[in-house]
Amino acid sequence: MAPGLLCSEQPTRRHLGATNILNKFHNFLRLLALCGLLGGLPGPALAHAIIVAAQPAAGTTVTGPDVDVVFTFNVRIDGARSKLILTGPDGGTSEIVLTPNPSPAILAGRLTGLVAGAYSIRWQVLATDGHITRGDVPFVVAP
Amino acid sequence: MTFLLDIFGFLSVLLSGFTRSAQSFYLGSICFLFLVVMPFQGELGPIGQRIASGTRRIALYSVTIMMAFLAASLWAHTVILAGTTDGSYLNALGGSYASAQLIRLAAATLAMALLARGGRLGMLVPLLGAIDLAAGIATSHAAARLDNQIILFTATALHHLGAAVWIGGLPAFLFALNTLSHGPGLARVGMRFSMLSLLSVLAIAASGILMLVFYVGSMEAMYGTAYGMMLGTKTILFFSLLGLGAFNARTVRQLSRGANASVLRLKRFVEVEIGIGITVLFVAASITSLPPAIDLVEGRATLSDIVERLEPKWPMLTSPDKDSLAFYEAQRQASEAQASDMLDHQQVYVPGSGVPLPRNAKDIAWSEYNHHWSGIVVLLIGVLALLERSGRAPWARHWPLLFVALAGFLFLRSEAEGWPFGSISLGASLRDPEFVQHKIFMALLISFAGFEWSVRTGVLTRPWARYVFPLLSAVGGMMLLTHSHSIANVKELLLIEMTHMPIAIFGIWAAWSRWLEMRLDGTARNVCGWRWPSFFCAVGAILILYREI
Numbered sequence: 001m002a003p004g005l006l007c008s009e010q011p012t013r014r015h016l017g018a019t020n021i022l023n024k025f026h027n028f029l030r031l032l033a034l035c036g037l038l039g040g041l042p043g044p045a046l047a048h049a050i051i052v053a054a055q056p057a058a059g060t061t062v063t064g065p066d067v068d069v070v071f072t073f074n075v076r077i078d079g080a081r082s083k084l085i086l087t088g089p090d091g092g093t094s095e096i097v098l099t100p101n102p103s104p105a106i107l108a109g110r111l112t113g114l115v116a117g118a119y120s121i122r123w124q125v126l127a128t129d130g131h132i133t134r135g136d137v138p139f140v141v142a143p
Numbered sequence: 144m145t146f147l148l149d150i151f152g153f154l155s156v157l158l159s160g161f162t163r164s165a166q167s168f169y170l171g172s173i174c175f176l177f178l179v180v181m182p183f184q185g186e187l188g189p190i191g192q193r194i195a196s197g198t199r200r201i202a203l204y205s206v207t208i209m210m211a212f213l214a215a216s217l218w219a220h221t222v223i224l225a226g227t228t229d230g231s232y233l234n235a236l237g238g239s240y241a242s243a244q245l246i247r248l249a250a251a252t253l254a255m256a257l258l259a260r261g262g263r264l265g266m267l268v269p270l271l272g273a274i275d276l277a278a279g280i281a282t283s284h285a286a287a288r289l290d291n292q293i294i295l296f297t298a299t300a301l302h303h304l305g306a307a308v309w310i311g312g313l314p315a316f317l318f319a320l321n322t323l324s325h326g327p328g329l330a331r332v333g334m335r336f337s338m339l340s341l342l343s344v345l346a347i348a349a350s351g352i353l354m355l356v357f358y359v360g361s362m363e364a365m366y367g368t369a370y371g372m373m374l375g376t377k378t379i380l381f382f383s384l385l386g387l388g389a390f391n392a393r394t395v396r397q398l399s400r401g402a403n404a405s406v407l408r409l410k411r412f413v414e415v416e417i418g419i420g421i422t423v424l425f426v427a428a429s430i431t432s433l434p435p436a437i438d439l440v441e442g443r444a445t446l447s448d449i450v451e452r453l454e455p456k457w458p459m460l461t462s463p464d465k466d467s468l469a470f471y472e473a474q475r476q477a478s479e480a481q482a483s484d485m486l487d488h489q490q491v492y493v494p495g496s497g498v499p500l501p502r503n504a505k506d507i508a509w510s511e512y513n514h515h516w517s518g519i520v521v522l523l524i525g526v527l528a529l530l531e532r533s534g535r536a537p538w539a540r541h542w543p544l545l546f547v548a549l550a551g552f553l554f555l556r557s558e559a560e561g562w563p564f565g566s567i568s569l570g571a572s573l574r575d576p577e578f579v580q581h582k583i584f585m586a587l588l589i590s591f592a593g594f595e596w597s598v599r600t601g602v603l604t605r606p607w608a609r610y611v612f613p614l615l616s617a618v619g620g621m622m623l624l625t626h627s628h629s630i631a632n633v634k635e636l637l638l639i640e641m642t643h644m645p646i647a648i649f650g651i652w653a654a655w656s657r658w659l660e661m662r663l664d665g666t667a668r669n670v671c672g673w674r675w676p677s678f679f680c681a682v683g684a685i686l687i688l689y690r691e692i
Contacts, residue, residue: 049287050434074438075287078238083228105289124148124227129287130240131155131432132224134148136498 048131049073051123056139064114064141069096069107071137075127076104082125084109089117096121104128116143144226146495146574151223153576156432156625158216160425165209166279167424169254170304171311172202173272179312179335180319187328194322194332198315202268203258205311209275210251217244243281250274276303284358284431291357298350298357305346306427308339310384310420317413325406333395333409340388347381357437364436367443369637371436376624376644377426383652384419387412411662415655422621422651429625442633444641452638458515458687462556463508469501470560492560494567495574500560507691513556514689520549522683528676531599540599543612546592550585557581583622591615613658620650635691642689646682653678 053072056062069084084096084107096109107125119141124134176198184191224235235241254271257264280286280303285295316336323329358370365371391412397404465471470492492500527542558581559565561572572578594611597603624647656675660668 048432048434050438052438052440074289074434076289078240081224081228081234081238126224126238126240127287128239129284129431130220130238130244130282131287132148132151132220132227 048129049075049077049125049127049133051135051137054137056137058137058139061140061142064116065112067111067114067141069109069111069121071107071121071123072103073105073107073125073127075129077101077107078126078128079107082107082123085122085124086111087120087122089115089119093122114141116141144223146493147223148227149495149576150574150579151219152432153579153625154219155216156429158212158219159428159431160625162209162212162216163424163428164421165205165212166275166303167307167311167420168205168314169202169209169251169311170272170276170307171309171313172198172205172315173269174308174339175312175315175319175336176202177269178339179316179332182335183328183331186331187323190322190328194319197318197322199258199261199265201314201318203255206251206255206258210248210255213244213248213251217241217248220244239286240282243278246278247275250278276300276307279303284435288357294353295357298353301346301350302354305343305350306420306424309343309347309388310416310424312336312339313413313417313420317410317417320406320410320413329406330395330399334399337392337395341392344385344388358435360437363443363445364439366449367445367637368433368436368439369640370430370433370439372637372641372644373426373430373433373624374436376648377423377430379648380419380423380426380651384416384423387416387419391416408663408667411659414662415658418617418655418658419651422617422624425621426624439633444634444637448634448638449641452641452690453688454690455688456690458518459508459511460515462512463505465509465559465564467505468509468559469503469506470565472503473501474566492567494561494571494578504692509556509559510691511689513553514686516552517549518683518686518689520545520552520683521686522680525676525679525681525683528679529673532672532676541596543592543596543599546588547596550588550592553581553585553588557585580622580625584619587615587619587622591619609661610658613654613661616654616657617651620647620654623647623650639691642685646685649678649682649685653682 050073051071052074053070055070056067071084079098079101082098084098085093086096087093096111099108099110102108107123117140118138120136120138122134122136124132126132176195180187180191180195180198184195187194220241221232221235224238225232228235236245250271254268254275257268257271277300280296280299283299283303285292285299288295316332319332319336320329323332355374359365359374365375391409394404394406394409398406473492492498524542524545527536527539527545530536531539531542555564558572558578561567561575561578562569565572591612594603594608594615598609598612623643653675656671656678660671660675663671
C-alpha cells in the first residue's frame with residue numbers, strides 16, 4: 001500500500017449522468033478489445049480508497065491560525081472507524097476531531113490555533129467494503 | 144500496530160483469494176449437486192448416490208476451509224482496525240464489513256453442520272449458500288461505490304455466481320467423471336454441466352462488461368492504471384479457461400453423440416481449469432485492493448510512456464555499489480546532521496511507516512541488474528530443459544539446480560537495505576510486503592527446484608513428487624500477481640509492475656503445460672513437453688529486457 005496519493009484541487013470523481021453512461025457504453029467495445037491485449041500489475045501496492053479532493057490541498061500554503069479540513073474520497077467511508085492525525089512543525093501529533101459526515105465520502109474537521117510552519121495530515125480510512133487505507137497530505141501554514 | 148498496516152494489506156489479499164476460491168467451490172458444489180446430480184440420481188442408481196455423496200463432501204470441505212479463512216480475515220481486520228484506531232474490538236466489529244463477515248460465518252457454520260449430517264434439512268443448504276453470496280457481495284467494490292449501487296450489486300452477484308457455478312463446480316464434475324468413467328450417464332452429466340457452464344460464462348461476460356463500464360470507463364484508464372492492467376491479466380487468464388472449456392464442451396458433445404472422444408483429456412483439462420480458475424479468483428481478490436481505474440485520474444501512464452518503457456535496451460550486467468543507493472546516502476546525511484545536532488540516531492526508512500523507501504538512479508540500476516541476471520539464468524533454464532527434451536543432452540537434466548542458484552542470488556541481492564545484508568533488522572523487514580514476497584519466492588524456487596532435480600536424477604521416485612514442480616510453479620505465478628513495490632510514484636509503479644504480468648502468465652502457462660505433459664498421452668503430451676520450456680525462455684527474455692527507466 002503506497003501512501004500519499006496526492007490530492008488534486010478539483011474534485012475528479014465522475015458523476016454518472018445519462019450522457020456519461022451512454023459514452024461509457026460507447027467505449028466498451030474498444031475496451032473489450034484492449035482487455036485481450038493488455039495485462040498488468042498487481043498487488044496491494046496501490047490502496048483502495050484514494051482522495052479525490054482535499055482541503056487543504058497537498059503541498060499548498062494556507063493561512064492560519066484556523067484551518068478547515070475536508071477530505072473527499074472516491075468511495076464510501078466508515079467515519080466512525082476512520083481518523084485524521086495532524087503532525088506539527090515540531091513533530092508532535094494530535095488526532096483531529098471529526099465533524100459529522102456531510103457525505104458518506106467525506107471526512108472533515110477543523111484545526112485551530114496553528115502557528116506558521118510545515119504540517120502534515122495522516123489519514124486512515126475504512127471503506128465500507130472493508131479496505132483500510134492511509135496516506136499523507138502535507139501543507140504549510142503561512143507566517 | 145500502525146507499522147503492520149502494509150503487511151496487513153498484503154495478507155488481506157491472500158486471505159481474500161483463499162476465501163473467494165473456497166466460496167466458489169462451496170457454492171459450485173451445491174449447484175452441481177442440486178442442478179446436475181439430483182435430476183439424474185434416479186437414472187444413475189447407486190453411482191448417482193456415490194456422486195451425490197462425493198459432491199456433498201466437496202461442499203463440506205470447501206465450506207470448512209472458507210470458514211477458516213473468513214475467521215482469519217475477520218480476526219486480522221479486527222485486530223488491525225482496533226489497534227490503529229481507538230483500541231476497541233467491539234467498535235471494530237461494528238462496521239458493515241465485519242457484520243457481513245459475521246453473517247457469513249454464521250451461515251457457513253450452519254451449512255457445515257447440515258452437510259455433515261445429511262438428511263432432509265440439507266435442502267436448506269442452497270439458501271445458506273445464497274446468504275453467503277449476498278453477504279460476500281456486501282464486502283465487494285460495489286458496497287463502497289457512491290453511485291449506481293443497484294446495478295453494481297447485481298453485476299457483482301452475477302459475476303460471483305457465474306464463477307461459482309462454472310469454476311466452483313469443476314471439482315465435483317471431475318469427481319463425477321472419475322466415478323462414471325464412461326457410458327451414457329457420463330455424457331448426460333457432462334452435457335448438463337456444460338450447459339450450466341455456458342450460461343455462467345454468459346453471466347460472467349455480461350456482468351464483466353457492466354463492471355468494465357462503471358469501474359474503468361475509458362481506454363486511457365484501462366492501460367494507464369494498475370486496476371485496468373490487472374483486469375487485462377484476469378481477462379487473458381479467463382480466455383485461457385474459455386479455450387480449455389471449449390475443448391471440453393466439444394468432447395462432451397461428441398460423447399453424447401456416442402462418438403469416440405478422449406475422456407482422459409477431458410479430465411486433465413478440467414484439472415488445469417481448476418488450477419487456472421483458482422488463479423483467476425486470486426487475481427479478482429487482488430483487484431479489490433486497488434482503486435477502480437475510473438477514480439484514479441492523477442498519475443496514469445500514457446500510451447507513449449508504455450511504448451517508451453518497452454523499447455529494448457542492452458542489459459545492465461554490472462552493479463552499482465550498495466553504498467551509493469538512496470537509502471544509504473540518506474542514512475549518511477541523517478547521521479551527519481544528527482551528530483552535529485547531538486540528536487538520537489534515526490532510521491531514514493522505517494518499514495510499515497507508510498513512507499516509501501527513498502530511490503535514486505543507482506537504485507534503478509541495482510534493480511535492473513538483479514532482473515537482467517535473473518533473466519539470463521531463467522533463459523538458460525529454458526534452453527537446458529529444451530535440450531533435455533530433445534533427448535540428445537541427458538546431462539541437461541540438472542537444470543533445476545540453476546533455480547537454486549537463482550534463489551541464492553535473490554537472497555544476496557533482492558533487499559539491499561533489509562535483512563540479512565542491509566541495516567534494517569529482520570523484524571522490521573518483515574513489515575515490508577515486498578521483502579516478505581521476495582522471501583516467499585525464494586522458498587518456492589528452492590522447493591520446486593529441489594523436488595524436480597531429485598525426480599529427474601532418480602533420487603525421489605514417489606509418483607507424487609513429480610507434481611510438486613508444476614504446482615509450486617503455478618503458486619509462484621499466482622503470487623507474482625500480488626507482487627508490489629514500495630514506490631511512491633503511482634505512474635512509475637505501474638510501469639515497473641507492467642512487466643510482471645506477462646511473466647506471471649507465462650509462469651502459470653508453463654506450470655500447467657508441464658502438468659499436462661505428465662498427465663496426458665500421445666501428441667498432446669509431446670506438444671506440452673516442448674511448450675513449457677519455451678514459456679520459461681519467454682520469461683527469461685522478458686526479464687532481460689526489463690527496464691525501470
